[in-house]
Amino acid sequence: MPLHFELVTPARLVRSEEVHMVEVPGAEGEFGVLEGHASFMSVVKDGPLKVYRTAGAAPEEIRIEGGFAEVSEKGLTVLAEHVAL
Amino acid sequence: MASLKELKGRINSVKSTQKITKAKQMVAAAKLRKAQSAAEAARPYGARLAEVMASLASKVAGQDSAPLLMRGTGAAQRHLLVVVNTDKGLCGGLNSNIVKEAKIQARALEAAGKDVAFYLVGKKGRAPLKREYPNAKTDGYDTSTVRTPGFDEASAIAHELIALFETGKFDVAHLIAPKFRSALVQDPHTAQLIPVPAPAVASTSDSVVEYEPGEEEILEALLPRYVTTQVFGALLEREASEQGASMTAMDNATRNAGELIQKLTIQYNRSRQAAITTELIEIIAGAEAL
Numbered sequence: 001m002p003l004h005f006e007l008v009t010p011a012r013l014v015r016s017e018e019v020h021m022v023e024v025p026g027a028e029g030e031f032g033v034l035e036g037h038a039s040f041m042s043v044v045k046d047g048p049l050k051v052y053r054t055a056g057a058a059p060e061e062i063r064i065e066g067g068f069a070e071v072s073e074k075g076l077t078v079l080a081e082h083v084a085l
Numbered sequence: 086m087a088s089l090k091e092l093k094g095r096i097n098s099v100k101s102t103q104k105i106t107k108a109k110q111m112v113a114a115a116k117l118r119k120a121q122s123a124a125e126a127a128r129p130y131g132a133r134l135a136e137v138m139a140s141l142a143s144k145v146a147g148q149d150s151a152p153l154l155m156r157g158t159g160a161a162q163r164h165l166l167v168v169v170n171t172d173k174g175l176c177g178g179l180n181s182n183i184v185k186e187a188k189i190q191a192r193a194l195e196a197a198g199k200d201v202a203f204y205l206v207g208k209k210g211r212a213p214l215k216r217e218y219p220n221a222k223t224d225g226y227d228t229s230t231v232r233t234p235g236f237d238e239a240s241a242i243a244h245e246l247i248a249l250f251e252t253g254k255f256d257v258a259h260l261i262a263p264k265f266r267s268a269l270v271q272d273p274h275t276a277q278l279i280p281v282p283a284p285a286v287a288s289t290s291d292s293v294v295e296y297e298p299g300e301e302e303i304l305e306a307l308l309p310r311y312v313t314t315q316v317f318g319a320l321l322e323r324e325a326s327e328q329g330a331s332m333t334a335m336d337n338a339t340r341n342a343g344e345l346i347q348k349l350t351i352q353y354n355r356s357r358q359a360a361i362t363t364e365l366i367e368i369i370a371g372a373e374a375l
Contacts, residue, residue: 010236012126028297042297
């Protein structure tokens with residue numbers, strides 16, 4: 001089962017897709033989110049967000065600035081103010 | 086009766102006015118599409134943020150430890166009206182409607198014995214509101230220096246407002262901005278901005294959510310963002326409303342100019358015909374007299 005991942009900025013919905021895993025730069029340390037992760041919410045610090053499309057694949061890095069990450073039963077939602085692809 | 090030359094001059098001047106209004110209408114139509122899609126693209130962020138806010142606020146609401154931005158100062162004496170106007174004219178009654186709404190709100194607050202101050206975004210609201218309330222303190226933010234105000238401008242406005250709030254310059258802030266319904270209808274809309282109204286609690290899931298750092302810290306970081314998003318939304322709505330109103334107003338102006346040209350042309354042709362007829366009569370009368 002893939003993880004539903006959404007990356008949203010005020011200007012647009014940057015990503016909305018099914019991925020394997022996402023590594024998020026949380027304010028209190030990086031954390032990886034896989035399918036079935038417990039409900040969780042964290043402030044995000046500026047840094048690279050790593051998106052793994054499939055297990056073992058090279059990650060795609062997206063730099064994000066200022067925001068939140070929310071994990072719920074629906075998946076992972078990252079709200080960021082600025083995104084640099 | 087205007088002379089033929091005068092009529093011709095007037096027809097030409099109306100024609101050039103029509104050219105300008107037509108061009109402005111087409112520009113507005115093109116910009117409207119862009120502004121509308123920008124407003125639509127911004128919706129997911131606002132919706133998600135509101136969801137997160139709702140779930141957090143329901144946990145912290147009512148406690149003394151709730152952040153200042155949510156709790157408020159405890160008083161409701163000094164009100165700040167944040168009025169969002171456009172920077173450019175040629176958009177029909179849009180700005181005067183917004184100013185009218187602001188005046189209604191200000192009057193209602195003053196009738197209730199509150200102090201009213203203004204914070205004006207956009208150029209067009211300044212003069213009429215200053216004329217009406219010369220004594221009220223007015224601050225403002227100039228958005229005319231950038232072509233399309235974006236998130237950075239919204240962020241600057243929100244941070245200035247929050248700074249004013251935290252230094253105790255006002256107790257309650259309302260945001261008055263146009264709401265874009267269609268190219269024909271843009272209603273001014275008032276909403277409370279600060280203290281942040283607790284959003285209606287959506288379906289609270291039973292799942293235990295872990296917060297990192299604590300709930301309050303997250304809420305504290307989230308509230309300024311929420312205010313920024315509200316302001317950003319208002320700026321986008323303003324942009325779409327301005328273009329929509331401009332398009333409609335310019336369409337009307339173009340049509341009116343067309344009607345005027347038609348009338349003037351008929352008048353011109355009649356007078357020309359009358360002049361020719363008079364000349365003919367004179368010639369014939371002269372010939373018969375010989």
